Amino acid sequence: MTLIKVKNIKKEWNGVSLFEGVSFEITEGERVLLFGRNGIGKTTLLQGLLGRLAFEEGSVYCGLDREEWGVLDQQLGIQSEVSTLEFVLSASGRLAELKHRLEQLARRLEETGGTDEEAVAEYGEAYDSYVQLDGYGWEAKAEKCLRQLKLEPSLWSQPYRLLSGGQKTRVQLAALLARQPKLLILDEPTNHLDEDTMEWLEEWVRTYPGTVLYVSHDRTFINRTATSVLELSPSGCRRYPGAYTQYREQKELEARTLEGQHRKQELEKEKLLESIRRYALWFQQAHSAARQNDFRRAKSKKNVSRLHAKEASLERLEKNRVELPKAAPKLNMKLESEVFQGDALLDLQDITLAYDGRPPLLEHFGLSLRRGDRLAVLGPNGAGKSSLLKLISGITQPAGGYVRVHPCTKIGYFAQELDHLKPDSTILDSLLELPGMTQTEARTILGCFLFPREDVFKTIGDLSLGEKCRVAFLRLYFGKANLLVLDEPTNYLDIDTRERVEEALAAYPGGLVIVSHDRYLHAKVANRLLLLGRGQKPQFFPGTFAEYTSRERSRILSPEEQSREGELRLLEMRLAGLMRSEPAETEHENRELLREIVSLRQEIGEFMEGN
Incomplete structure (x- = not known):
């Protein structure tokens, strides 16, 4: 069953195309990673699928009611004093409304001392509906899910907006765990999670009975959960089966195949150009020598026919030319350190x-x-x-x-x-503060750090x-x-x-x-x-x-054992440095170097025996 079908959608920001020609389908039971570089529009695409913004072109088909969708949103802003427990309970709309109504009526009855007959009747009616829908069972389930995500009862009454990033993520996961929607949309679900929670999330997503579409940069999480990768680019998107490792293998194979095809075409082009040059020269020579000689004129025409055939072949080759994809800009960084001779x-x-x-x-x-x-x-x-x-x-x-x-x-x-x-401060000014830094040098360095052209003035x-x-x-x-x-x-x-x-x-x-x-x-x-x-x-x-x-x-290891391990590693580093050193100029210096190497090896051996 197709849950989401996207056809030729396009999104612009301030008149500039972010992406276009995007088409894909997501079927029941899949766990799909939406993949791409920062700024390519992954979160924007998710927001469009959720109906929070409109696309300029294309169509989106949803095979599920919106009530069956569950969302984990890193940009979720809740400014009110909604508590952690209330946030989880609010995931079930009807039950949350009834619970809120019961609380309102209870306060009203308390204020009137229970004499408001209309409020009494309304409270009884709401209470019956809440019990019929298993509202108290829902509350128990929500509390169980909070505990499962290691959120202690002391946090349940705190406002959601005051929680840390990791706590907010776990609260949203608890709400989804309680609801079990048929389709999950997760935007960076692993952000701020510790190792234990990460492992729990991996297993939950991997075995989830519904369908999952998510954005993540955690390669381990992707490898353990994704069934396919949907790569988003400015000109469309492409699906790759498997997880991140399989995606990289397929991309490398694609690159090698394209390079091979491109190289083959370039060689074929060179041969055609050489043939065209040769036939053009033969035609000129034969045409000049032919004059009134019928045989030589016929031979000249034969050469020009071959010339036209080669030119037609070259035209077909250029029309079907395999273009190598433009390499995306990459961070170019080499970290250096000052020389340190100490221990x-x-x-x-x-x-x-x-x-x-x-x-x-x-x-x-x-x-x-x-x-x-x-x-x-x-x-x-x-x-x-x-x-x-x-x-x-x-x-x-x-x-x-x-x-x-x-x-x-x-x-x-x-x-x-x-x-x-x-x-x-602008990015450029932050570099120009350095002693001796020129604008040309600064802009060159910023380009290596993916800040080209006008970006340096941000x-x-x-x-x-x-x-x-x-x-x-x-x-x-x-x-x-x-x-x-x-x-x-x-x-x-x-x-x-x-x-x-x-x-x-x-x-x-x-x-x-x-x-x-x-x-x-x-x-x-x-x-x-x-x-x-x-x-x-x-x-x-x-x-x-x-x-x-x-x-x-x-x-x-204990701290003492750790210290001894560090000493051993230092000896091994010194030995490796001596082994890599250039031969000395004199025989005496070479003997001294060999003696030091033998001594270090003996010291390392004794150290290891002592451990």
Whole structure:
């Protein structure tokens, strides 16, 4: 059964086409990812399907009543004092109306002392309807769904608009879980969710009995849930079966096929042009030599016939020419660091981290960060991940213990709130403030960060969240820090830009500390993990994210073991550096180099035996 059928729709903003010629169908039981770069119009397309805005051209067929649709909306604005529980209950329109009516009548009866006979009759009638529709069972179900999404009863009476981003997402999911609509429309459902909630959401979407259309930049979530990918572009859209990995494989195959066809056509074109040049020359020579000779004139005409045939072939080739798609602009970023010759970049010793008299987030905590460390900090929301990053960056101070920073350590901090950016400054002016920066250099660099032409004159306050992220990376680009502390660095970036950032971070020569919900980022970059939990002792895992998720997690270390692991890794780095060094100029220096290599190997062997 077809639930949504879109035919040749077009959307414009201020007279400029956002997308056009978009056609697709979604049938019952599918889980479809709406995919595309930031700014391509994915959320706009969803808003149009929901009837919240009109398309300039085309038609949209809906095979379901709107009551059977469920929506998770990141831009949902509720300004009233609707509580969390009321929001979930409001998902069922008729029952919500009856409950509200009962509450109004109860207040009226309380004010009149129960003497208002009309109110008594109305209350009885509304109560009977509410019981008949299983209103109290619905309330119990709503409360169960809130608990299932780890929303404690203490939050139920709080206004929805005052909740955090992650809490709002979970409240909306609870409302959808209670209703179980036949069609789900989800716009960035994974934003601000911790690992446990993310895993729950993946399983729920994967096994959902209805149909799901969603937008997401979380590649792990896509791979575990999508049955097909709908790629949106300015000139239309195309469907690919499978999830993100299959989509990338098909796109790479398409690119190779097009390149092969294009190369074959170019070779054929060169041959045709050479033939045309040759026949044209023969015709000129034969025509000049023919004069009144009938045989030579006939031969000349034969050459001109062949010339025309080749010209016709070239015309057909140009008409059916395979054009290579224009490469979309990509982020071009290389992060550099100042040379650091020391041992530890930073040490935390006996740290206590607490706020406003609440229970400590960390107690007697120790951490050592060395060159080459790529530490991913994992844990549920509220475990203290962002607080730890602020402590490492020197933004906050510990309630106990001390932070020792090496004199040559230079820290670059990326905050997920992006509130350290100057909203009134233009992108270009923010670069021109740097010493020695010229306008030509600034505009070249901004082009590498996907800010072309007139975009450089935008004020930072008017930028999208993804654009602000790129501005924040500009600061890291020029900072040349040897320790990067990154709090959700890819949250608002599309997948292509995320992959460019991952490549830059993987090649970065300094130390990294990262908090992120992007599991692909951890898998690409991290070589150590710090596991935080509310009310639990921090634990270290000396391995990659893939090792942590794919095997029994028996290698979790104590802080003391973590320190020894760091020392071992430092010895291995020194050995690798010596092995890569150029041969010395003298035989004596070469013998000294070999002796140091042998000594380091022996020290590493003894260290490993001692562990």
